[in-house]
Structures are given as structure tokens and as C-alpha cells.
Amino acid sequence: MxxxxxxxxxxxxxxxxxxxxxxxxxxxxxxxxxxxxxxxxxxxxxxxxxxxxxxxxxxxxxxxxxxxxxxxxxxxxxxxxxxxxxxxxxxxxxxxxxxxxxxxxxxxxxxxxFILRLPTNAVGVLTNDGSGNYTWSASSFSESGDYSPTGTWDWSGATVTPPSTIPTIAGDNTFTGSNTLSKVNAAGGSATALTMSGTLGIMDGSDVFRGLYLNYTNADHTGSGNYFYGIDIGQITGDAETTESGIICRDGWDYCFMAYSPVYIGGNGSTTKGVLRLGDLDNSDHVSITPADETTSYTFTFPATVPTGLLRADAGAMNTTSSIADIDISGGTASTVAVWDASQKLTSLSTQNVITTGYIDGGILVTKSTAATVTVLGMSGYYVNADDDVIEFDLPADPTNKGYCFANTLYAKAITVDPDNADYIIMDGVAGAAGESVVSTGAADEQLCVIGIDSSYWKVTSKVGTWAQETPP
CATH class of the missing domain: 2.60.40.2410 (Uncharacterised protein PF12988, DUF3872)
Structure with a gap:
């Protein structure tokens, strides 16, 4: 076997x-x-x-x-x-x-x-805590070569001498914890605490480079008085011999600042208003936009298109470098005259009174009507029968301050002037029944003029030809 x-x-x-x-x-x-x-x-x-x-x-x-x-x-x-x-x-x-x-x-x-021994050139002592965990300690240590440490290094209680310069950090790196750069200039000199520089590679479409990128995920906070600042520039005491600027952009940038969220300019947050200054490139003069002492927020909206001409508003004057083609003031009624109301606000001329020590000169509204029934519009007017047929003119409700005239002139046909069912016509001192109309015999020279004396009565002020009061069918 x-x-x-x-x-x-x-x-x-x-x-x-x-x-x-x-x-x-x-x-x-x-x-x-x-x-x-x-x-x-x-x-x-x-x-x-x-x-x-x-x-x-x-x-x-x-x-x-x-x-x-x-x-x-x-x-x-x-x-x-x-x-x-x-x-x-x-x-x-x-x-x-x-x-x-x-x-x-x-x-x-x-x-x-398992590992039986340390290298013969090891420094310090390797200790097993009895649970398979090893720690290494040394009273002193120095290293001049290149190495890649792993694990966690505990430097508590040790005196560490940092290098005078930070070595170059290549690749993508993540830093945790709070870091402080306290570099300032020496007396009589200049200094830069942090410089980010380099030559960009050629971008070939849809490429983005960020010099500094803030990308935080917000939380569902509770309570009140919480603030999150992406960048916080602390308060500084101004000096008469120095111009202090929190952020400055040199020329060449398409945009120094782009905001897709509201921009708040709050002054010093207590006694000074927020001021936006538009500087003159040739001198130190500027145009300031400063809010008044108001307790209500207002919105200043710029037009969507560039206006033609330059509008300038000084104290008591408004000038423009070219003529203004038109002005669009919202809130009025189309095709009406704008006047100042009792509160000195511009509004459409509708219920306001026109008071003048001069005279008003204008055309008379004449309407040549051909329809069988005509609805009388406006506050006044002269209506002519322009059709070789009988015609009816229906007066508007509420005669107050209204006045009209009606005539044949061109044709010899009967004319009917009909008030609202609740209104009356007074002719020859006699008021007809409510809604009772006035009818002519049909002569070519017939004419009738009425004026509203209150909210219910029309008064015939003049007439030519034969007219009679007649209840409409």
C-alpha cells in the first residue's frame, strides 16, 4: 500500500x-x-x-x-x-x-x-490592548523622506513645529473643520492672504470653471432668529486715509456680480439707509438711489425695453433729450380727458366738474342716424334722421346734466323721442306720464331739444313743428 x-x-x-x-x-x-x-x-x-x-x-x-x-x-x-x-x-x-x-x-x-515582529529599525513600542488592537508610540519622531500615512494620528499633548510654507496640494481635496488664515501686511507694506490663480484650459462648449464654489444643503430649521451666510464680511472701522471695499472687481469681466435671488442693500443695519451709487467713470461723482424714511416696502420696476430718449427729473423739472412720443398712465379710461380730482390725483374726466374762468371751444357732436331705433349716448349731442323713414330716439336713464336735440332736416318723417320707463318729459309746462314719449307729425323742419333737470325729468327747451305726448305701445 x-x-x-x-x-x-x-x-x-x-x-x-x-x-x-x-x-x-x-x-x-x-x-x-x-x-x-x-x-x-x-x-x-x-x-x-x-x-x-x-x-x-x-x-x-x-x-x-x-x-x-x-x-x-x-x-x-x-x-x-x-x-x-x-x-x-x-x-x-x-x-x-x-x-x-x-x-x-x-x-x-x-x-x-499574524505579524510576529516589528522591523529591526522601528522606533517606539507596539502595544496590544488584549483585543487585537495595536497602538504605536514614540517619545520623538522625525522623517525627511516621502511617505503615505494611513489611519488616525493622535498629536494631542505633542509640540508640532509647522512648516513655514504649505506644500503644494495636488488633485481634489476635501477639508473639514474650521480653518483660519490670519496673514496681514507688515507696517508700510502690502500683502495678500490668499491667492487663487492659474491659466484656464480652453473651454469648448458648456464648460464651467469656478474659482470659489459654495454648495451647502440647507436643513429644516426650527425656532426664530436663524441666519445662514454664504459669505460674511465682518464690520470694519473706517479710516479717512483708506478706501475700504468688501469686494472689488477689476475691468474685463462681463459681469462683476450676478444675482438670481433678491439683492438687499441695508446700510449698516441700524442708522444708515442702504444706498446704491452709480459712479461716473471720469471722476468721483456719482448718482445715489437712497430710500426715504418709510415703513412700507415699495417696488421700483424698470421697463422691459430700452426707452427712447433720456428722462431726467430734477427738483421741480422734468426734461428729456428728445420728444416723448406718448405717455401711458394706467388707471384711466380710454379716450377720455384726464383731470386732477379732489385729492390732486390724475384720473379720467367722468364725474368731475370742469371749472374754468375762460371758455371751452370745441366741435358739436352730430349723429346722423339711419337705424329705426337709436340709443342716445353721451352727455349731449345733436341727432339727425338720415333715413327716409320714421325713427325713434331712446333717451338714457337718469337725465341729470344731459341735453340733446333731434331733427328731420333731410327727410319729412315722424320722429319719436322716448324716455326711460321711469322718467318723464315736460313739454309746454305739462309733464307726461312715466315713460310717455313725444312724437312729431313728420314735417321736414321739425326739431325738438330736451335737457335733464334732475334724475327723473326731461324738459323740452325748444321745438319746431307739431309735437304731441303719446304713450308708446
Whole structure:
């Protein structure tokens, strides 16, 4: 009966690190030898790597840098196997299990492989707290080489001498916590606390570069008196020999400031009003827009299109560099005269009285009517029968301050003047019944004039021809 060969694993662990402390290691090296019971070298054996005490494959590497992770390695011609564990994948204290197999031999498992010792040039002491957590401490430490530390560094209680200059920070970086730049100028000199500069790359469409970008997510705040300031420029005491500016834009920018939210100019927030100054490019003069001492908010809306001409408003005068084609004042009635009312507000001439010590000169409204029934409009007018047929003129309700005349002239046809059903016509001193009309006989020279003396009565002031009161059918 043939006896199966068995492994004898000679296990050696070393650590390859960038500097003299394990906290700086990027990949830890694990290595061992595979020999048969008779001492034969077991080349090309498969060494599978797992997390200690599990069947979970470990992601390890075949080299100290580069490459992709694997779950198993192969022994070399001398029976040596080696794998590297990256400290970005597993902690320094992680333990592993290896299973070695080769055709013709029984497999063997070695569990709980861990780091046995520190490098001989390590500084300080590595301490295990009994729970598998290791800490490293040193009374002093200095380093002049390049390294990439991982984990958390606790500098509490230590005296740290910062460099005189901040090294160049490449790539995208995120800073947390509060940071302060306290650089100021020396007496008699100038200084810049923070400079962001560079030459832009060529943009080729829909590209955006931001020198400074604020991007916060707001919260559902509670209570009152909360404020969020994206940029807060603190108060400063003004000096007569210095011009203090919170933000200044040099020329060349398309826009110095763009706002998609309301812009609030509040002065000093207590005694001074917010003032917007439009400066003159040639001198120090400026135009100021200053609010009055008002308790109500007002809106000043600019026109959507550029107005033709320049409108200038001085104390008691309004001038323009060219003539004004028209002025649109809202609130009035179209095609009516605008007058000042009792409150000295401009309004349409409707119920107001026109009072003048001069005279009013204008045309007389004459209406030539051809319809069988004509509704009389306006406050006054002269109506002529322009159709060779009988015609009826219906007076408006409420005769107050109204006056009209009606005539044949062109044709000899009967004319009917009909009041509202609630109004009366007084002719020859006799008031007709409510709604009773006045009708002519149809002579060519017939004419009748009426005037409203109150809200219910019309008075015939003159007539030509024969007219009679007649109740309409």
C-alpha cells in the first residue's frame, strides 16, 4: 500500500514598509516554505488565502505594489510562497488562514497567521490592548523622506513645529473643520492672504470653471432668529486715509456680480439707509438711489425695453433729450380727458366738474342716424334722421346734466323721442306720464331739444313743428 506524502510548512513572516513604523506600511509581506515529509521541495503548489477562522477568500497581492488582487498564490521552484496584504484593505492586526494543496499530497491548513515582529529599525513600542488592537508610540519622531500615512494620528499633548510654507496640494481635496488664515501686511507694506490663480484650459462648449464654489444643503430649521451666510464680511472701522471695499472687481469681466435671488442693500443695519451709487467713470461723482424714511416696502420696476430718449427729473423739472412720443398712465379710461380730482390725483374726466374762468371751444357732436331705433349716448349731442323713414330716439336713464336735440332736416318723417320707463318729459309746462314719449307729425323742419333737470325729468327747451305726448305701445 502506497503511503501518501504530507506537507511540512516552514512558516516565516516579514514586513516590508515604507519607513520605520508599521503605521506607514502600504502592503505587508507574508511568506513561507512548503516541503514534503522527506524534505523534497514542493514547487507549483497552490496556496489559497482566507480570512482567519473563515472560508471567506482574502484579497491579497502577488507583489509589493501594483497588480490586481488575487485569492491564491503558487509556490516557486524552491517551494516558497509569498503574498502581500494591503493596509487599505485590511488592518495591521488582520490574521489569515492558508490552505496548501498539490496533486499526490494531502492538503494542509495553517490558521491565524499574524505579524510576529516589528522591523529591526522601528522606533517606539507596539502595544496590544488584549483585543487585537495595536497602538504605536514614540517619545520623538522625525522623517525627511516621502511617505503615505494611513489611519488616525493622535498629536494631542505633542509640540508640532509647522512648516513655514504649505506644500503644494495636488488633485481634489476635501477639508473639514474650521480653518483660519490670519496673514496681514507688515507696517508700510502690502500683502495678500490668499491667492487663487492659474491659466484656464480652453473651454469648448458648456464648460464651467469656478474659482470659489459654495454648495451647502440647507436643513429644516426650527425656532426664530436663524441666519445662514454664504459669505460674511465682518464690520470694519473706517479710516479717512483708506478706501475700504468688501469686494472689488477689476475691468474685463462681463459681469462683476450676478444675482438670481433678491439683492438687499441695508446700510449698516441700524442708522444708515442702504444706498446704491452709480459712479461716473471720469471722476468721483456719482448718482445715489437712497430710500426715504418709510415703513412700507415699495417696488421700483424698470421697463422691459430700452426707452427712447433720456428722462431726467430734477427738483421741480422734468426734461428729456428728445420728444416723448406718448405717455401711458394706467388707471384711466380710454379716450377720455384726464383731470386732477379732489385729492390732486390724475384720473379720467367722468364725474368731475370742469371749472374754468375762460371758455371751452370745441366741435358739436352730430349723429346722423339711419337705424329705426337709436340709443342716445353721451352727455349731449345733436341727432339727425338720415333715413327716409320714421325713427325713434331712446333717451338714457337718469337725465341729470344731459341735453340733446333731434331733427328731420333731410327727410319729412315722424320722429319719436322716448324716455326711460321711469322718467318723464315736460313739454309746454305739462309733464307726461312715466315713460310717455313725444312724437312729431313728420314735417321736414321739425326739431325738438330736451335737457335733464334732475334724475327723473326731461324738459323740452325748444321745438319746431307739431309735437304731441303719446304713450308708446
Amino acid at each position: 502506497m503511503k501518501k506524502n504530507v506537507f511540512v510548512l516552514l512558516f516565516v513572516i516579514t514586513i516590508i514598509i515604507g519607513i520605520a513604523t508599521p503605521a506607514f506600511a502600504e502592503r505587508l509581506k507574508y511568506t513561507g516554505l512548503a516541503r514534503s515529509e522527506g524534505g523534497a521541495v514542493l514547487a507549483s503548489a497552490t496556496v489559497a488565502v482566507y480570512l482567519a477562522g473563515t472560508t471567506t477568500p482574502a484579497d491579497v497581492y502577488e507583489a509589493s505594489s501594483g497588480g490586481t488582487s488575487v485569492n491564491e498564490v503558487t509556490t516557486d521552484s524552491n517551494g516558497r510562497w509569498t503574498f502581500y496584504a494591503d493596509t487599505t484593505d485590511y488592518a495591521f492586526t488582520q490574521e489569515y488562514k492558508v490552505v496548501v494543496t498539490k496533486d499526490g499530497y494531502s492538503s494542509i491548513t495553517l490558521d491565524n497567521i
